Amino acid sequence: MKTITIEECAKHLTEAENVLILMHKSPDGDAIGCAYALAYALRKCGKQAMPVCSDPIPAKYGYITNALTVQEFAPRYIVTVDLADTQLFGDKLLPYKDRVDLCLDHHGSNTGYAKYGFVDAGAGACTQIVKQVIDSMGVVIDQTIANAIFTGIVTDTGCFKYSNAAADSYRMAAEMMEYGAESFMINRLMFDTKSRQRLAIEKMALDSMKFYRDGQIAVIFLTKEMFARSGAEDSDTEGIAGLPRQIEGVKIGITVKEKEDGNYKISMRSAGDADVSAVCANFGGGGHKAAAGCTVSGTLEEVERAVVTAAGEAI
Amino acid sequence: MKTITIEECAKHLTEAENVLILMHKSPDGDAIGCAYALAYALRKCGKQAMPVCSDPIPAKYGYITNALTVQEFAPRYIVTVDLADTQLFGDKLLPYKDRVDLCLDHHGSNTGYAKYGFVDAGAGACTQIVKQVIDSMGVVIDQTIANAIFTGIVTDTGCFKYSNAAADSYRMAAEMMEYGAESFMINRLMFDTKSRQRLAIEKMALDSMKFYRDGQIAVIFLTKEMFARSGAEDSDTEGIAGLPRQIEGVKIGITVKEKEDGNYKISMRSAGDADVSAVCANFGGGGHKAAAGCTVSGTLEEVERAVVTAAGEAI
Numbered sequence: 001m002k003t004i005t006i007e008e009c010a011k012h013l014t015e016a017e018n019v020l021i022l023m024h025k026s027p028d029g030d031a032i033g034c035a036y037a038l039a040y041a042l043r044k045c046g047k048q049a050m051p052v053c054s055d056p057i058p059a060k061y062g063y064i065t066n067a068l069t070v071q072e073f074a075p076r077y078i079v080t081v082d083l084a085d086t087q088l089f090g091d092k093l094l095p096y097k098d099r100v101d102l103c104l105d106h107h108g109s110n111t112g113y114a115k116y117g118f119v120d121a122g123a124g125a126c127t128q129i130v131k132q133v134i135d136s137m138g139v140v141i142d143q144t145i146a147n148a149i150f151t152g153i154v155t156d157t158g159c160f161k162y163s164n165a166a167a168d169s170y171r172m173a174a175e176m177m178e179y180g181a182e183s184f185m186i187n188r189l190m191f192d193t194k195s196r197q198r199l200a201i202e203k204m205a206l207d208s209m210k211f212y213r214d215g216q217i218a219v220i221f222l223t224k225e226m227f228a229r230s231g232a233e234d235s236d237t238e239g240i241a242g243l244p245r246q247i248e249g250v251k252i253g254i255t256v257k258e259k260e261d262g263n264y265k266i267s268m269r270s271a272g273d274a275d276v277s278a279v280c281a282n283f284g285g286g287g288h289k290a291a292a293g294c295t296v297s298g299t300l301e302e303v304e305r306a307v308v309t310a311a312g313e314a315i
Numbered sequence: 316m317k318t319i320t321i322e323e324c325a326k327h328l329t330e331a332e333n334v335l336i337l338m339h340k341s342p343d344g345d346a347i348g349c350a351y352a353l354a355y356a357l358r359k360c361g362k363q364a365m366p367v368c369s370d371p372i373p374a375k376y377g378y379i380t381n382a383l384t385v386q387e388f389a390p391r392y393i394v395t396v397d398l399a400d401t402q403l404f405g406d407k408l409l410p411y412k413d414r415v416d417l418c419l420d421h422h423g424s425n426t427g428y429a430k431y432g433f434v435d436a437g438a439g440a441c442t443q444i445v446k447q448v449i450d451s452m453g454v455v456i457d458q459t460i461a462n463a464i465f466t467g468i469v470t471d472t473g474c475f476k477y478s479n480a481a482a483d484s485y486r487m488a489a490e491m492m493e494y495g496a497e498s499f500m501i502n503r504l505m506f507d508t509k510s511r512q513r514l515a516i517e518k519m520a521l522d523s524m525k526f527y528r529d530g531q532i533a534v535i536f537l538t539k540e541m542f543a544r545s546g547a548e549d550s551d552t553e554g555i556a557g558l559p560r561q562i563e564g565v566k567i568g569i570t571v572k573e574k575e576d577g578n579y580k581i582s583m584r585s586a587g588d589a590d591v592s593a594v595c596a597n598f599g600g601g602g603h604k605a606a607a608g609c610t611v612s613g614t615l616e617e618v619e620r621a622v623v624t625a626a627g628e629a630i
Contacts, residue, residue, distance in 0.1 A: 159474050160488075161507050163499045170489035173475075174482040184478040188586070192476050194561045199521065206518055246509045271503070 001103065001112035006129070009118050010136035012102055013038075014045060016077035022100070023053040024083045025090030028238075029155025029190060032057055033127045034081035034104070036064045037148035041139040048073045054090020058235045060189055063182070064148045077101050082126035082152075084110045084286075104129050109277070109286050124164040127152025128172055143180030150181035151190070158242065159191050163290060191239075198237070200230035205240055205255075209247075212308050216315055218244035219304060222257040241267035241291075252276060252311045256304060259295070264303045267293045274314045282310050316418065316427035321444070324433050325451035327417055328353075329360060331392035337415070338368040339398045340405030343553075344470025344505060347372055348442040349396035349419070351379050352463035356454040363388045369405020373550045375504055378497070379463045392416050397441035397467075399425045399601070419444050424592070424601050439479040442467025443487055458495030465496035466505070473557065474506050478605060506554075513552070515545035520555055520570075524562075527623050531630055533559035534619060537572040556582035556606075567591060567626045571619060574610070579618045582608045589629045597625050 004012070013019070019042050023031040035051035042049035048071050057065055078100045083089070084107035086097040103114035106129060108121035123129050127149045134141065141149070153173050157165035160173075177183050194202070201222065208221040222237060230236075237257070245253030252274050255267040266283070268276035270290045277292040283306075285294020296303045319327070328334070334357050338346040350366035357364035363386050372380055393415045398404070399422035401412040418429035421444060423436035438444050442464040449456065456464070468488050472480035475488075492498050509517070516537065523536040537552060545551075552572070559568030567589050570582040581598070583591035585605045592607040598621075600609020611618045 154475075158507075159476060160469075160498070161474060161502045165498065165502075167489040167492040170485045170492070174485035174489070177482040177485070183475070183480065187476045187480075192473075192557070192561050193563055195563045199524075199562060203518065203521055206514065209514075242507070246507050247514060248508055248510045 001114050001117040004116050004118060006118060006132045007136050009102060009104065009116070009133050012116065013042065013077075013079070013133065014137055016042075016101070017047060018073045018076040019047060019049040020075035020078050020096070021049060021051045022078065022080040022083060022089065022093050022096060023051060024088035025054045025093075027053050027055060027057060029061070030125045030127055030152040031082045032061050032064060033125070033148040033150075033152030033155070034130045036068060037127060037130050037134065037145045037152075038079065038081060038104075039068060040142075040145050040148070041134040041137060044139050044142075045137065052093065054092040060235075061151070063185070063189075064144070064151060067144050079104065080114060081130060082106065086111070086113050104133065107288070122166075124162075124166055124169040125152040125156035127156075128169065131172060141176070141179045143182075146176040146179035146181040147186065150176040150183060151186055154187060155190055158239075159187060164288070195232075195236055197230050197232040201226055201232040201236060202240060202243070204230060205243065209244060211247075211250075213312050213315065215247075215249045216251045217254065217308055217311050218247050218250045218252075219254045219256060219308060220244050221300075222255065223300075224258045224260075242269055245269040245271045251315050252279075254307055254311060256300070256307070258300070263295050263297045264300070265293065265295050266303075266307050267291075268307075268311065274311070276311070276314070279307075279310050279314045283307070316429050316432045319431050319433060321433060321447045322451050324417060324419065324431070324448050327431065328357065328392075328394070328448065329452055331357075331416070332362060333388045333391040334362060334364040335390035335393050335411070336364065336366045337393065337395045337398060337404065337408050337411060338366060339403035340369040340408075342368050342370060342372060344376070345440045345442055345467040346397045347376050347379060348440070348463040348465075348467030348470070349445045351383060352442060352445050352449065352460045352467075353394065353396060353419075354383060355457075355460050355463070356449040356452060359454050359457075360452065367408065369407040375550075376466070378500070378504075379459070379466060382459050394419065395429060396445060397421065401426070401428050419448065422603070437481070439477075439481055439484040440467040440471035442471075443484065446487060456491075456494045458497075461491040461494035461496035462501065465491040465498060466501055469502060470505055473554075474502060479603070510547075510551055512545050512547040516541055516547035516551060517555060517558070519545060520558065524559060526562075526565075528627050528630065530562075530564045531566045532569065532623055532626050533562050533565045533567075534569040534571060534623065535559050536615075537570065538615075539573045539575075557584055560584040560586045566630050567594075569622055569626060571615070571622070573615070578610050578612045579615070580608065580610050581618070581622050582606075583622075583626065589626070591626070591629070594622075594625050594629045598622070 100114040103117035106123040241255040253269040280292040280294040283294035415429035418432035421438040556570040568584040595607040595609040598609035
C-alpha cells in the first residue's frame with residue numbers, strides 16, 4: 001500500500017466515479033459515521049456513492065443512514081474506512097478484497113491491503129480522518145455529515161473517556177456541533193439509553209463477575225442462556241465489555257461471550273499499561289493497546305483459564 | 316445583588332485580600348474545581364486565599380486539592396462559587412451568609428444573596444465562568460488549575476452527555492488539555508471507576524427499579540439497609556441518580572434515598588421536556604430543568620407516591 005496525504009486522498013476521490021465504501025462487519029459508530037459521511041460528501045460532488053457492509057446497520061443509527069437513498073451502480077472505485085484487515089470484510093464484501101483503491105484508517109495494525117492509503121493511528125476516531133478528507137474535497141459539512149462525524153468521534157473515544165481522546169477530538173466535536181450535530185441526542189442515544197433487555201443482561205453479566213490475581217483481572221460472561229433469559233440481542237450488549245475494567249484495582253477487564261457456533265468471543269480492556277492487543281494476538285486477534293479482541297475455542301472453563309493466564313502474563 | 320461583568324469580577328478579586336471561597340455542602344466536581352482553581356489563581360497573584368466547605372472534600376479529588384497548603388487568616392473578602400442559595404451553605408459556612416462580596420454561579424435559580432455577582436445559566440459548568448475570570452485576572456493557567464477547571468466541566472456536563480454541554484464546553488476542555496489537564500485520568504476516575512461497594516449497591520438499586528405511567532417514570536431506591544449490606548458510603552453513589560433515566564422510554568428518573576434522619580432525599584432527572592426543577596420546587600427543592608432534588612418526609616410508601624404523582628403531572 002502506498003501512503004498518500006489527506007490532500008491526495010481527496011484528489012483521488014474527486015476524480016473517482018461510482019464509489020463503493022466498505023465498512024467492517026459488526027459495524028460500530030465510527031465505521032458507520034465514516035462511510036456515510038463520505039457517501040454524503042461524494043454525492044454533494046455529484047457522484048454515485050454507496051456505503052456497504054456485510055452486516056445490517058443497527059436501527060439506532062437511523063439519524064445517520066435514513067437520508068441516504070439507495071443507488072445501484074457498477075462500482076469503479078473501492079474505498080475502505082476504519083477497516084484494518086480484509087478478515088473484517090465479512091462474506092458479502094470478500095469479492096472486493098483485492099480490489100481496494102483507497103484505505104482511510106486509524107488502526108496501527110492496518111495490514112496495507114489497498115493500493116493507496118492514509119493511516120493515522122493517532123486519530124481517536126477514523127471519522128477525524130474522513131472529516132479532513134471531506135474538508136480537502138471542498139465539501140461544506142451539513143447537519144447529516146456533522147452528525148455522522150460527531151458519532152464516530154464520541155463512540156470510538158467512549159464519549160471522550162478513552163485515552164485516544166485528544167484535544168483535537170474535543171475541538172472537532174465542537175466544530176461539528178456548530179455545523180448542527182445533534183450532540184445531546186447522539187450522546188444520549190449512544191451512551192445513556194438502555195433497553196429493558198439491556199438492563200436485564202447487564203445485571204446478569206455483573207452478577208457473573210469473577211476476579212483473579214488479587215483483583216487485577218475481572219471477567220464477566222455473556223452466555224447464550226443469558227441472551228435467551230433476558231431477551232437481549234447482540235446490539236443490546238454494546239459497551240458491556242467496558243464494565244469489568246471499571247472496578248477499582250482492575251488492570252485488565254475481560255468479557256467472554258458465547259457465540260452461536262459454540263466458540264467464545266473475547267473482549268479485553270486495559271486500564272493501565274498492559275497491552276491487550278498483544279495478549280489477543282496470542283489467540284489470533286488484535287485491536288488497540290487498550291481495547292482488543294479475539295475468538296477462542298474450547299469449553300468455557302478452558303477458554304476462561306487460557307485468557308486469564310495470558311492476561312496475567314501481560315500485567 | 317448587583318450584576319457585574321467578568322472583567323469587573325476579575326478587578327474586584329485582584330483588589331481583594333484574604334479571600335475566603337465558599338463551596339456548597341456535599342461538594343461536587345464543579346464546586347471543588349471552581350473553588351480550588353480560584354484559590355490557586357489568587358495565590359499566583361500573591362494573595363492569601365482558602366476554599367472552605369461545610370462537608371469534607373471526597374478523597375478522589377486529591378489531584379486537585381493536595382497541592383494547596385493551608386493558610387489561616389481573618390477573611391476580608393468572601394466569594395461563593397457554584398452556590399445558588401444560602402440554604403446550601405451548611406452549618407460551618409452559615410456565619411458568612413450575609414457577608415458575601417461576590418458570587419460566581421451558573422444556576423438560573425440563584426437567589427442573589429451577594430453584594431455583587433455574575434450568573435450565567437448558559438454555562439455548562441461554573442468552572443467555565445471561573446476560567447474566564449482567571450483569564451481576565453491575567454493569571455496563566457497551570458496544570459493544577461487546568462485539572463480543576465477540566466474536572467468541573469466534565470462532572471457538571473456528565474462527561475458531555477447532558478444538554479448543558481455546548482460547543483464552548485468542549486473547546487474549553489480541549490484548551491485545558493493543552494494546559495496539561497490529565498483528561499484520561501480525570502475521566503476515568505470520575506466516570507469509569509467503581510469501588511466494589513459501588514458495584515454492589517448499584518446492583519441492588521437496579522434490582523429495586525420500579526416503573527410507573529407505562530414506563531415513563533422509573534424509580535430506584537437507596538435504603539440504609541442497602542448501604543449497610545453493600546458497605547457503600549455516600550460517595551459511592553455519585554451518578555446513580557442518572558441510572559433510571561437511562562432506560563428506554565423513561566421521561567423522568569427518580570432516586571429515593573433514605574437519609575440518616577429518616578427523611579428521604581429525592582433526585583430527579585428529566586430525559587426530555589419535563590422540568591424536574593419545577594416538580595422538586597413543590598417539595599421545597601430546586602436545581603436545573605433536567606436535574607433537580609428535594610427532601611421529603613413520610614413513610615417510604617408515602618414519599619414514593621407523592622413524588623411519582625408530582626412527576627406524573629409534569630410529563
